[in-house]
Amino acid sequence: GYNSIASSGKILETNTENLLRMVSYCENEVDCRRFLQLVHLGEKFDSTNCKKTCDNCSSSKTLIDKDVTLIARQLVQLVKLTVERFSSAHIVEVYRGSLNQAVKKNRHDSLHLHGAGKHLSKSEASRILHYLVTQDILEEVVKKSDVYGSVSSLLK
Incomplete structure (x- = not known):
């Protein structure tokens, strides 16, 4: 009945949230893994105690703290301007100024x-866009084509 439908919807929502958190953890190249795991389990941990035993703490990458609020807002606005019908790859292409066939065909080269x-690399723009999905600011909807069974995802 209704209760099983409502509870299965809640289960799906919880599973989706958990999946997004897991993806966020996997893509995090900055924070101490031990800190992230122990906080998730409800424990307190000072990341200085990691002593470079996780991949992020032992990494020799030079990280730059950068405010990407404006970029994030522009990407969200761009998703809305494209009527929430295009993939993240397409949004990145438009945002970076591509004049490829799909951008021109949809007249997205005329968007402000x-x-x-x-000024961003493709990976930087993609990472910010994907972060917006993992933080539930944007939603990625996966659709399966009835014709060939191919799968595509659109941003909303």
């Missing part, structure tokens, strides 16, 4: 945000 992110 076309090229606003030309």
